[in-house]
Each structure stands twice: as C-alpha cells, then as structure tokens.
Amino acid sequence: MAASQSRSRKTFDGPTAEEKIVASLIELMEAGSDPWRRPWDGTGGGHHVNLLSGHRYRGTNPILLTLGMHIRGSALPFWCGFAEARKLGIFPRKGSKAVHILRPQLHSREEPGEGGEVTLRSWASYRPVAVFNAADLEGEALPALIEARKAAEGVEPKPEPERLEAAEAVLGAWPVPVSFGGDRACYLPGIDRIQLPDRASFHSPAAFCATWAHEQIHSTGHESRLKRDLGGALGKARYAREELVAELGAVLLGDRLEIGSEIESHAAYLGHWIELLKESPKVLFQVLSEARQAADLICPEVPGQQQPCGEALTT
Numbered sequence: 001m002a003a004s005q006s007r008s009r010k011t012f013d014g015p016t017a018e019e020k021i022v023a024s025l026i027e028l029m030e031a032g033s034d035p036w037r038r039p040w041d042g043t044g045g046g047h048h049v050n051l052l053s054g055h056r057y058r059g060t061n062p063i064l065l066t067l068g069m070h071i072r073g074s075a076l077p078f079w080c081g082f083a084e085a086r087k088l089g090i091f092p093r094k095g096s097k098a099v100h101i102l103r104p105q106l107h108s109r110e111e112p113g114e115g116g117e118v119t120l121r122s123w124a125s126y127r128p129v130a131v132f133n134a135a136d137l138e139g140e141a142l143p144a145l146i147e148a149r150k151a152a153e154g155v156e157p158k159p160e161p162e163r164l165e166a167a168e169a170v171l172g173a174w175p176v177p178v179s180f181g182g183d184r185a186c187y188l189p190g191i192d193r194i195q196l197p198d199r200a201s202f203h204s205p206a207a208f209c210a211t212w213a214h215e216q217i218h219s220t221g222h223e224s225r226l227k228r229d230l231g232g233a234l235g236k237a238r239y240a241r242e243e244l245v246a247e248l249g250a251v252l253l254g255d256r257l258e259i260g261s262e263i264e265s266h267a268a269y270l271g272h273w274i275e276l277l278k279e280s281p282k283v284l285f286q287v288l289s290e291a292r293q294a295a296d297l298i299c300p301e302v303p304g305q306q307q308p309c310g311e312a313l314t315t
Helices: 017-031 059-073 083-084 142-153 160-172 203-220 238-255 267-279 280-297
Strands: 077-082 097-111 118-133 178-180 184-190 195-197
Touching: 017 059, 017 097, 017 267, 059 097, 059 238, 083 118, 097 267, 118 195, 160 203, 160 238, 184 203, 195 203, 203 238, 203 280, 238 267, 238 280, 267 280
Parallel strands: 178 195
Antiparallel strands: 077 118, 097 118, 184 195
8 A cells, every 4th residue: 555556636525545544543542542552352353343343454444443443332343334334224323433444446447559569558556445434323123233253253263272372373473583681672784683572571471472573573674575665763753764664563463363452562652653754744644555565475365265354354
C-alpha cells in the first residue's frame, strides 16, 4: 500500500483519500491513549471481519481497524458500511465516528510501445471506505446479527496454548537470534540481535510474543533486509517514525498470528506520532507500507492456506 499507489487526487468534492484517513486517525489518536493494546479474543472472532458477510479485512486495514476499535472501547472486531447496515434498519448512533479503511481498485490501459506494439499497463489505487464498528450501531436487528457473527467466527476457536505455540514457531523461525535477561526489550542492529527480558517478566505469554514481534519488525529494517533508517535518537522524528513502523507491523503480526497486540511500553510515543502525522500526512502511508513489508517478511499473507500467517482474506 505504498504512498505512490494511493493517488486519489484532490477535487472540488472534498479531501483526498490520504487526507480523510489521516484526519480521522489523528482524531482517534487524540481522543485516547495506549492505542495499540488489543488482547486476542478467539471466542468473539478475533480477526476483523464484516459484520454481515464475515469477509476478513486484509492488507494494512487491520491496523486502522485495531486502532479504531480500541479507542472506541469496543471488544467486537465486527464492521460494516453505512449503506449495507441501513438496508437492515441499522444506523450509527448519534455522534459516532467511522473508521476509514482502504479499498484497492485495479486499473489497466493499453499504451503504445516500441515498434508499434501495444502493452497493457496495470496499477492499483486506493479509495477510502467508511466503516462503523458494531459498538457504533443501533437497531432492532443488531443483537441477533452480532450473536450470529460471534457464533460463525467462534465455531472452532483455537485454545490459547495452541495459538501461542503456533505463533512462537513462526517467531522462532526468524533468523535473528534472541538473548534473554535484563529489563529492556530492544533490537541491536550493530550485532543484528534481539534482546528480551526473561519470559517471567511479562504479564502474559501473549504479551511476551507481542513484544518479540515488535522487536522482530525492527530487525527487518537491517541493511541486509529492508534497509530502513534505524539510526534515529530517542525523542527525534526518525526514532519515532521507526517506532511507529514497529508498532504497526506488530499489530499486523498480532492479527496474523492470532496473539493480539498486547504491547505495554510504547504508548509514550503517541504524542510524537500525532506530531509526525500532522507535520507530514503522507508519512502514514509510507509507514503503513513499510509495516506491511516488514510483517510480510516474517509472516506473509498467503491466500488459501489455513495457517496463522495466511488465510483467504477479503478487503
């Protein structure tokens, strides 16, 4: 979802896709704190899905939905658009805010090439789509729809030990070595090593895995991998930007691995991130793209495979 792909142009009709999403995201961030923590709830579904169809949201949309769900205090990862809800007599509560996600649109056109040959050029753009959380909605049909979706999503919920075992298998396959001990979780690019506190220092096994995932996202930026700028100093914009990549990448990993994003120690960066996005809104799309690239390197989405890292997903 690179920024260059999100080329919705400003028109007289209103703001661009970038402006809509960044504005709503900043508003949500300013309304809350500790926005990334989201324990995994397998009994209620866990994955972000459409309330009516059950389709999974994919790409970087789980990041935007996780943030929106947490700040509105909802425990339900169920979403739907205004028009589809209205058909069933369901409407957003007065004052509720939509979360804008990105829906890809594929384009192609024929272009003249050398020697008179015609080549087909294809590209993708993204348009913002407003969706409401189940907690934002009201209507007579809503309770039954929520219960039906819970039942459909939780038909065979995986026990937490099974999910954590599968997640640790994926994280353990990552080639960057891990050292345990001390009170810091960090990635050391100079020696290409992750440092984590002992397991007993974490309040839950899921929090341990989520912190490990966060540091693994940092490690994808090594010069031998995705070559991100890892040299920023604490409190500086470069440092805050890389922390945002790691936070959002860990949210994606948490969704794919079914462990959630229970990260305890990084909410202090919230103000830096708001400042960063206000100064340069396009940074969000650059960071989302980098976060997805990082998550894909560790645990790619593979349509059609029933594994923690890849299932048939629908935007």
